[in-house]
Amino acid sequence: MITEQDLQRAITTFERLREAIGGVIVGHDTIVRASLIALLCRGNVMLEGVPGLGKTLLVRTLASAVGLKFSRIQFTPDLMPADIVGTDIITEEAGHRGFSFSQGPVFANVVLADEINRATPKTQSALLEAMEERTVTVGANTYPLEEPYIVLATQNPIEMEGTYPLPEAQIDRFLLKANVEFPSVEELVQITVRNTEGSGIQFPAPVATADDILLARDVVRALPIAEGLREYIAHLVLATHPTSELATPRIRDYVEYGASPRAAIALIAGAKAHAFLEGQPNVRHADIEAVFKMALAHRLVLNFRGEAEGIASSELLDDVWNKVPVV
Numbered sequence: 001m002i003t004e005q006d007l008q009r010a011i012t013t014f015e016r017l018r019e020a021i022g023g024v025i026v027g028h029d030t031i032v033r034a035s036l037i038a039l040l041c042r043g044n045v046m047l048e049g050v051p052g053l054g055k056t057l058l059v060r061t062l063a064s065a066v067g068l069k070f071s072r073i074q075f076t077p078d079l080m081p082a083d084i085v086g087t088d089i090i091t092e093e094a095g096h097r098g099f100s101f102s103q104g105p106v107f108a109n110v111v112l113a114d115e116i117n118r119a120t121p122k123t124q125s126a127l128l129e130a131m132e133e134r135t136v137t138v139g140a141n142t143y144p145l146e147e148p149y150i151v152l153a154t155q156n157p158i159e160m161e162g163t164y165p166l167p168e169a170q171i172d173r174f175l176l177k178a179n180v181e182f183p184s185v186e187e188l189v190q191i192t193v194r195n196t197e198g199s200g201i202q203f204p205a206p207v208a209t210a211d212d213i214l215l216a217r218d219v220v221r222a223l224p225i226a227e228g229l230r231e232y233i234a235h236l237v238l239a240t241h242p243t244s245e246l247a248t249p250r251i252r253d254y255v256e257y258g259a260s261p262r263a264a265i266a267l268i269a270g271a272k273a274h275a276f277l278e279g280q281p282n283v284r285h286a287d288i289e290a291v292f293k294m295a296l297a298h299r300l301v302l303n304f305r306g307e308a309e310g311i312a313s314s315e316l317l318d319d320v321w322n323k324v325p326v327v
Helices: 004-022 029-040 055-066 121-133 185-196 210-222 227-238 249-254 261-277 285-299 304-308 313-323
Strands: 045-048 070-074 086-093 096-103 110-114 135-138 141-144 150-155 176-179 255-257
Touching: 004 029, 004 055, 004 210, 004 261, 029 045, 029 055, 029 150, 029 176, 029 210, 029 261, 045 055, 055 070, 055 110, 055 150, 086 135, 096 141, 121 135, 121 150, 176 285, 210 261, 227 261, 227 285, 249 255, 249 304, 249 313, 261 285, 285 313
Parallel strands: 045 150, 045 176, 070 110, 110 150
Antiparallel strands: 086 096, 135 141
């Protein structure tokens, strides 16, 4: 049972988080909000953009503000799965030899998977279990990960040299994917001032605890959503499938596989978190719209024609949004 005191504590926690992050990050409101939504929804988020736009800085700032254990994994072509999850090592104690598990950097609360698409698909897949089940299995042993747990991955555009496409199974495990846009003139000036004068970047002191985050998650889960909006979300997801009667002509022409049921879960969870961040008591149509593309764009698999013609998933989702009627 969520009390009024719990609600106010959760609201205060995330107001402090937004203020702390805003003190370091210039602009980037969309990706800041996406990261907070993922944290509220027990999800993971993918941040895509060219190098130098502040993706890594955002993740480090978030980790500092929540005061939780942070680790960074720099993905490179020679990175191995054991470098991520850990491995059993031989130890000797009192004359007896045995194996003990040495934890990898995935054992943290906030994990930065930096430039994740510069590693091979085999290595990328080492995160699958951690991202979904919040456990790590090595040999016959399974180790739980401490909550709250979130993976924030940065990715360079796939057209850049030295990148590998992520497996569809892993892409689907990201609650949201947000594109990092280039700053405006005013923001760019502010960035240059901050980084060339004074004492430089100062990461914030912790303004939240693990218990604060877990409580806020319970508050968000308890937010009501009308059955009509649930049905509307189901229609939106089904409309991305080329074989569905709800599919638009462009979806039938350019899409091989539509969004999975995880997309519907992500839309509902993300809309609840967005409503919470907006101070709303229930989910509205506007909340669904705010997370629609971030929750679905990375889950569409284009067919050969769509790839050949360079069709963007966001364009197809615009078509779906405009043609699926509100229930």
